[in-house]
Amino acid sequence: MITASNAAKQDFLPVLRELVRAYQAFASFDANGYQGTGLTVPQADVLFTLGNTAGLSFKEIGESTLITKGTLTGVIDRLEDKSLVKRRVSNEDRRVTKVVLTKKGMRLFEEVFPRQISYIKKRFDLLSKAELAAIKKSLHRLHTIFS
Numbered sequence: 001m002i003t004a005s006n007a008a009k010q011d012f013l014p015v016l017r018e019l020v021r022a023y024q025a026f027a028s029f030d031a032n033g034y035q036g037t038g039l040t041v042p043q044a045d046v047l048f049t050l051g052n053t054a055g056l057s058f059k060e061i062g063e064s065t066l067i068t069k070g071t072l073t074g075v076i077d078r079l080e081d082k083s084l085v086k087r088r089v090s091n092e093d094r095r096v097t098k099v100v101l102t103k104k105g106m107r108l109f110e111e112v113f114p115r116q117i118s119y120i121k122k123r124f125d126l127l128s129k130a131e132l133a134a135i136k137k138s139l140h141r142l143h144t145i146f147s
Contacts, residue, residue, distance in 0.1 A: 019142075033119040037112050038082070042067050042075045044112065047084060047101070051109040055088060055100035084108060 002010070031041050039047065045065045050056060058076070062069050076099055079085040084105035090096040101109060124132065 029123065030116075030120065033116045034112075037108070039108075039112070040075075040078075042071065043079055043084075044116070046072075046075055046079060046099075047105060047109050048113050048116075050085065050099060050101050050105070051113055055098035057090070057096050057098055061099060079105070 027041075034041065034044055037044070042065075045067060046061060049061055049064045056064070058069075058072060061067070061076075062072055065072075067075060076085060076087070080087065082104075083102055085099050086102055088098045088100055090098050127135070
């Protein structure tokens with residue numbers, strides 16, 4: 001049984017701290033890559049998710065991004081205000097609204113997405129293929145444990 005006196009001595013806590021530190025460092029680095037684009041990280045996440053698609057429903061966007069359902073509508077609203085996306089009623093099911101990139105949104109996607117991937121790739125290139133595989137395996141295992 002874990003008590004208050006031994007809780008801080010758990011073997012997994014240093015791993016948890018490094019996981020959080022790694023996420024915070026990545027999130028900060030990633031956000032710096034969007035400077036000058038006029039996009040927030042959630043807006044870029046949606047823009048990148050919609051790129052190379054014919055549009056997605058709110059549900060599909062929510063499942064493919066890190067954005068909560070409550071926040072997603074506001075992010076889409078702001079992207080729509082910037083004329084980067086538009087809402088369309090689905091041809092297959094009129095109850096479903098699809099979000100599609102506008103021409104302006106597609107141009108921004110084609111400009112910013114490759115640049116951001118290159119920006120992030122520079123850091124991942126510092127890892128060997130074996131390190132990438134081991135990290136992926138460990139993160140997948142953690143995901144499985146918590147799912």
